[in-house]
Amino acid sequence: MTTMDPKAFILGLSAIGAGIAxxxxxxxxxxxxxxxxxxxxxxxxxxxxxxxxxxxxxxxSAFSEATAIYGLLVAILLIIVKLV
Amino acid sequence: xxxxxxxxxIRFLGIxxxxxxxxxxxxxxxxxxxxxxxxxxxxxxLVPTGRQVIVETVVDKINSLVKGNMGEEYKGFAPFxxxxxxxxxxxxxxxxxxxxxxxADYSVALGLAIISFVIIQVNAIVHSGILGYIKGYxxxxxxxxxxxxxxxxxxxxxxxxxxxxxxxxxxIMMELLYxxxxxxxxxxxxxxxxxxxxxxxxxxxxxxxFDGTIQMFIFVMLxxxxxxxxxxx
Numbered sequence: 001m002t003t004m005d006p007k008a009f010i011l012g013l014s015a016i017g018a019g020i021a022x023x024x025x026x027x028x029x030x031x032x033x034x035x036x037x038x039x040x041x042x043x044x045x046x047x048x049x050x051x052x053x054x055x056x057x058x059x060x061s062a063f064s065e066a067t068a069i070y071g072l073l074v075a076i077l078l079i080i081v082k083l084v
Numbered sequence: 085x086x087x088x089x090x091x092x093x094i095r096f097l098g099i100x101x102x103x104x105x106x107x108x109x110x111x112x113x114x115x116x117x118x119x120x121x122x123x124x125x126x127x128x129x130l131v132p133t134g135r136q137v138i139v140e141t142v143v144d145k146i147n148s149l150v151k152g153n154m155g156e157e158y159k160g161f162a163p164f165x166x167x168x169x170x171x172x173x174x175x176x177x178x179x180x181x182x183x184x185x186x187x188a189d190y191s192v193a194l195g196l197a198i199i200s201f202v203i204i205q206v207n208a209i210v211h212s213g214i215l216g217y218i219k220g221y222x223x224x225x226x227x228x229x230x231x232x233x234x235x236x237x238x239x240x241x242x243x244x245x246x247x248x249x250x251x252x253x254x255x256i257m258m259e260l261l262y263x264x265x266x267x268x269x270x271x272x273x274x275x276x277x278x279x280x281x282x283x284x285x286x287x288x289x290x291x292x293x294f295d296g297t298i299q300m301f302i303f304v305m306l307x308x309x310x311x312x313x314x315x316x317x
Binding site: 051055058059062065066069070072073076 | 152153242245246249250252253256298301302305306309
């Protein structure tokens, strides 16, 4: 087995880690999708309550999106902020 | 990320205060707002015409947003939220000028979130008295105490991380796009980078205009909701 530069090894592993961290987008995407679908149903059932529904939807999306942002943050920290 | 070094240092009473890029960008934004506001509010008339119509619409919208989301008794918060909306909007849209938006610096986002946090807690104390405020931590049961403390402390963290993460992601995406287009014109041996002239426009609309406005809205809405729910604990 050829010897490997430990720095390159760490860089490669942190790139893989960043990729895994970005998978947090899965959950956020599913959550936002469900919330938006339900909001569309609610608007079509009760068009006069549209303003309330939209503001609730935006808040809900912000909460479900937060998890994706944490994943993104981990990815950014791994790639841009060099720990070694 | 390029903006982590102090541009200059102010010495004041023996304390040196480093001034970073995001602080200077905020000064520029404050100066722009301070120039725009007197121009827009000069010689107001009873019957609005021209620019006064725009100003009155904005003020009316902010008032009705605060009243609609928090109720009539909270309308004293309207000036604070109006300031927050205008300031955050200018900061998030600062990326359109070609400079880095100040909210892509975590210190700025955390500072804004701490302002929100202090207002939430102070309003809860004013609303229910200091004893009622302390009792609010032990509701509905006393063993919920650590959970309630964590719930309140997490608010500024999640508010600031959401704002910072979204704006930083937009900045990184735009940087990557520009680098990619530059590389493309370099590969095709074009003297002028034609791709970078038109292709980024829709991306700017999405990442800067849309995302910046939505993030401003979410920050303001969440602050409103937390102020209301925490005081009525």
